[in-house]
Amino acid sequence: MSETKKDDLVTLLIDDQEISVPKGTNVIEAAAQLNIEIPHYCYHPKLSAPGNCRMCLVEMGMPMRDRGTGEPIMDDDGKQKIGWMPRPAIACNTAAAPGMQIKTQSPMVKECQEGVMEFLLINHPLDCPICDQAGECRLQEFATDYGRGYSRFVENKNVKPKRTRLGPRVTLDDERCILCSRCIRFCQEIADDDVLGFVDRGSYSTLTCYPGKELANNYSLNTVDICPVGALTSNDFRFKMRVWFLKETPSICTESSVGVNTEVGSREGKIFRITPRRNDEVNDTWMSDSGRELYKQVEAENRLTAYRASGEEASPDEALDSGRALLQRKKTAFVGSGHLSVEEQFLFSKLADLAGAVRTDLVSHIEEGDGLLISADRTPNVRGALLTGLIEELPSQKLSALGEAIDAGEVENLVVYREDLLAAGLTKEQLEKVSILYLGTHQNDTSAIADTILPTLTVFEKSGSFVNQQFRLQRFMPAVPGPQNVGNDLLVLSALINAFPDQEDLSGIDHVWQEMGKNLAVFEDLLFLRIPPEGKLLEVPEKLRDLPYAEGKTLHFYPAAAKAPAG
Amino acid sequence: MATTPQEKRIILKNIDQDGYTRDIDCYLANGGYEVLKQTVTKDPADLCKEIETSGLRGRGGAGFPCGMKWKFLDRKSGKPIYLVCNADESEPGTFKDRQIIHKDPHQLIEGMMCSAFAIQAACAYIYIRGEFPEGAKILEEAIEEARKKNFVGKNICGTKYSCEIYVHRxxxxxxxxxxxxxIESLEGKRAYPRIKPPFFPAVLGLYQCPTAVNNVETLCNVKHVFDMGGEEYAKIGKPGNTGTRILCVSGHVKKPGYYEFEVGSLTLGQLIYDVCGGLPEGRTLKAVIPGGSSAKVLRADERYTGKTKSGEEFDWSLEDIPLDFDSLMAAGSMAGSGGVIVMDDTTDMVEALGNINAFYAHESCGQCTPCREGSLWMKKITTRMLEGQPRLEDVDLLKSVADQIAGRTICAFGEACAWPTQSFVLKFRDEFIAKAEKQIKESSPSREPALAETE
Known part of the structure; x- marks a missing residue:
């Protein structure tokens, strides 16, 4: 972020504490910098501010000036007098102004908050015990913090539909809806799929989809995230787990090179949901629906858990020996993946060097990007493969050169990491000509014919880092333990490396980072645990700057070809 | 129809006169469009000054000075300026604009074209409420007539100025x-009022362009201001309360209807007794809502004391209150839309409030929490009170709910729905309490043993 110039700052007083914020900052955000919470429902930092929930009402005053002359009006102490507005103002849509004063704790503000809380609750069902939002519900939280604690409402509550299907992944409970309109604005402003709206009036207003349409875009589940109450629920997560039991692990989405920051919610070794983690430089507070389903690979039926040697199921030791033996042979080619972490790519590259690889390829997965949070490159870490030296140039779409090398008899052994070579353009005949050592997480046509298999872990079961399209180094942590007997990738790679003489043990991630720091200038002085939560932008080596990367524009990313807007 | 002697008819001059029809020929025969012909030869800036000089205040309800409204129009942005006629006359108790539209549509069109020229509007709209299908048809026909005569459309009256009027229902x-x-509705969206700031119509109005939104009666008045000149117009009425005002009287009077008076020229008592023929036989005056249902109710057996804007002390009975913007405000209510609702001693005030609350609960747009939930809550309370389950604490609860709405919403609907409740329970607290007490007494034989048993 560029540094804000001093004259672009405005200084205001919130609860008698001074704070300077960039021009245009609203009072909620300014107060947040002082650790003062101004409760709000409809306001969301990444959406427009409609100012309709009225929860963020505060008292506002401005320095007084003479109407005629424009001269400041002073009080007896020589300070400029403050003209307090007779009515409360909404903090969300009030921009900080020089000399502005805000009261967030005054009796009037407290009364406003109590009033709005009471109004929000009178027609809200008291079904917290069966509501998925309970535990992360703004209505619960603010009712406790800002409400009166009792109800004066003796009338009948409004009745509305309890189970409306808004789309394939989202279900709506209209009674719980507090009509904040966040979901509507998300669809209009972010997803560009304006399908939601209100029908009917007043307290009977009801959220609905346009007739004949449904909330089916690939970002629909963000509406569930931003819903401050339990009105919108995810069909996948609904009624599965109380949120307070979930362990939240920071992770990175592997769907594409955008590198969406995520949080993996798990309990007792089982993942229940993936939600976006805010990163204003990468994904704001959003993520795709498809990215949220990736946790299903952990317990997928085609998960690779069995070791194999000489084409037969084997013990881990036998499989490892078989792999080590293959690496001693000549005419071996390596095929890596953009799905591997930086650490894995580094070790894989090292392994290829030690084994005297004939060639090293990377399978590319280029599809169309969606312009938002899924880029054209559907792997998270091609940049990492370039930085670690696993590959020298961008991978070509098909592995035809490798195929020709096999046909020409130049390659007799293949070490394949995670990729399916048949899908990548090789033929069955070609693969039958070579011995294959396969490392990976899931079965595919290549693993099916591999002589040796060493199963590895998914992104949810290990630590590591990816370099996204911005050359931002981001790390992920293990959310759940891997399947029984399946080794950590680094452990497996290190064991293979140790088949060669005089090699250190590189199974620990810190050790790998020390080694990378020594060998690669771009990682100098970095350690895994020092990667900040928001990631670290790397200095891009000269030769990697102008490669014809596949990505087009996505949120917060402008390809080198297109000029990034100023600021 | 004979005009009442107290009246001074400017806007309603021709309306209801024998032989006066709404077609353009009749309008032209009565001097119609002469003012427009003159107006288009003048300097628009001077015309806006005339309006300022006239002191004309908006007739929609808020009484905001029209000249000031036009002055705020953002002319520097280079964006087109729009004129919108607010013909969404929906305040209960108000029925003046409909008369103008139905009986003298060309007066409105001439007023609009004069106004459009004065602010150099690129285009004008009449937003007419959905319940006025006939009015919309009449306006469409009238605009077509005026277009044929070159009063609307391209090169008005042979000048370079062009302006089209569209009717939007x-x-x-x-x-x-x-x-x-x-404006939101005109743009085709849900009519959710916008936040001010920043969306002041004069700066960011229709399609984010500067827009003047004026009431039907106000726009008709513009024509007369241009006709007689701002200074002459300002001589009608009282300073700060200039011109005439159409009052719509409904409720318990012998001759309800619409009447036009010089602002402040008569008192509420004169209106009720002299103009409207008084209350039905044997009834006594109980209360008056002077400016449409959202205005605060005034009680008959009460003294109204205080200081006027100009500093004069006053001590009025309800009948003494002069009917102008400032006097009614000083008495604790407002002139509003000019809908005077008269209630006699047969009126059950709880029922009256229940009726008003039902209306506002039905009409709250639902955008802001306090108004959305509060208006329905108040309705539910008054409905329950009327359906036989009033409680002693309801009167305070009603007031408290209303207090939690007013001043805390995006638009003035919050006040509009809170003021009736606030004023009814303030002025007629005794009636609300009595209702509850009566109910408790009547139902006590069955209740008391039950209570005794639990003890």
Missing amino acids: GAGAYICGEETGL
Whole structure:
């Protein structure tokens, strides 16, 4: 972020504490910098501010000036007098102004908050015990913090539909809806799929989809995230787990090179949901629906858990020996993946060097990007493969050169990491000509014919880092333990490396980072645990700057070809 | 129809006169469009000055000075300026604009074209409420007539100025009368009022362009200001309360209807007894809502004391209150839309409030929490009170709910729905309490043993 110039700052007083914020900052955000919470429902930092929930009402005053002359009006102490507005103002849509004063704790503000809380609750069902939002519900939280604690409402509550299907992944409970309109604005402003709206009036207003349409875009589940109450629920997560039991692990989405920051919610070794983690430089507070389903690979039926040697199921030791033996042979080619972490790519590259690889390829997965949070490159870490030296140039779409090398008899052994070579353009005949050592997480046509298999872990079961399209180094942590007997990738790679003489043990991630720091200038002085939560932008080596990367524009990313807007 | 002697008819001059029809020929025969012909030869800036000089205040309800409204129009942006006529007359008790539209549509069109020229509007709209299908048809026909005579459309009266008027029908929502809600509706959206700031119509109005939104009666008045000159116009009425005002009287009077008076020229008592023929036989005056249902109710057996804007002390009975913007405000209510609702001693005030609350609960747009939930809550309370389960604490609860709405919403609907409740329970607290006490007494034989048993 560029540094804000001093004259672009405005200084205001919130609860008698001074704070300077960039021009245009609203009072909620300014107060947040002082650790003062101004409760709000409809306001969301990444959406427009409609100012309709009225929860963020505060008292506002401005320095007084003479109407005629424009001269400041002073009080007896020589300070400029403050003209307090007779009515409360909404903090969300009030921009900080020089000399502005805000009261967030005054009796009037407290009364406003109590009033709005009471109004929000009178027609809200008291079904917290069966509501998925309970535990992360703004209505619960603010009712406790800002409400009166009792109800004066003796009338009948409004009745509305309890189970409306808004789309394939989202279900709506209209009674719980507090009509904040966040979901509507998300669809209009972010997803560009304006399908939601209100029908009917007043307290009977009801959220609905346009007739004949449904909330089916690939970002629909963000509406569930931003819903401050339990009105919108995810069909996948609904009624599965109380949120307070979930362990939240920071992770990175592997769907594409955008590198969406995520949080993996798990309990007792089982993942229940993936939600976006805010990163204003990468994904704001959003993520795709498809990215949220990736946790299903952990317990997928085609998960690779069995070791194999000489084409037969084997013990881990036998499989490892078989792999080590293959690496001693000549005419071996390596095929890596953009799905591997930086650490894995580094070790894989090292392994290829030690084994005297004939060639090293990377399978590319280029599809169309969606312009938002899924880029054209559907792997998270091609940049990492370039930085670690696993590959020298961008991978070509098909592995035809490798195929020709096999046909020409130049390659007799293949070490394949995670990729399916048949899908990548090789033929069955070609693969039958070579011995294959396969490392990976899931079965595919290549693993099916591999002589040796060493199963590895998914992104949810290990630590590591990816370099996204911005050359931002981001790390992920293990959310759940891997399947029984399946080794950590680094452990497996290190064991293979140790088949060669005089090699250190590189199974620990810190050790790998020390080694990378020594060998690669771009990682100098970095350690895994020092990667900040928001990631670290790397200095891009000269030769990697102008490669014809596949990505087009996505949120917060402008390809080198297109000029990034100023600021 | 004979005009009442107290009246001074400017806007209603021709309306209801024998032989006066709404077609353009009749309008022209009565001097119609002469003012427009003169107006288009003048300097628009001077015309806006005339309006300022006239002191003309908006007739929609808020009484905001029209000249000031036009002055705020952002002329520097280079964006087109729009003129919107607010014909969404939906305040209960108000029925003046409909008369103008139905009986003298060309007066409105001439007023609009004069106004459009004065502010150099690129285009003008009439937003007419959905419940006025006939009015919309009449306006369409009248605009077509005027277009044929070159008073509307391209090169008005042979000048370089062109302006089209479009009629847009609402879909039946009270909130469309709120100017920013109206603009949203005109843009084809839900009529959710906009936040001010930044969306002041004069700067970011229709299609984010500067827009003047004026009431039907106000726009008709513009024509007369241009006709007689701002200074002459300002001589009618009282300083700060200039011109005439159409009052719509409904409720318990012998001759309800619409009447036009010099502002402040008569008192509420004169209106009720002299103009409207008094109350039905044997009845006594109980209360008056002087400016449409959202205005605060005034009680008959009460003294109204205080200081006027100009500093004069006053001590009025209800009948003494002069009917102008400032006097009614000083008495604790407002002139509003000019809908005077008269209630005699047969009126059950709880029922009256229940009726008003039902209306506002139905019409709240639902955008802001306090108004959305509060208006329905108040309705539910009054409905329950009327259906036989009033409680002693209801009167305070009603007031408290209303207090939690007013001043805390995006638009003035919050006040509009809170003021009736606030004023009814303030002025007629005794009636609300009595209702509850009566109910408790009547139902006590069955209740008391039950209570005794639990003890």
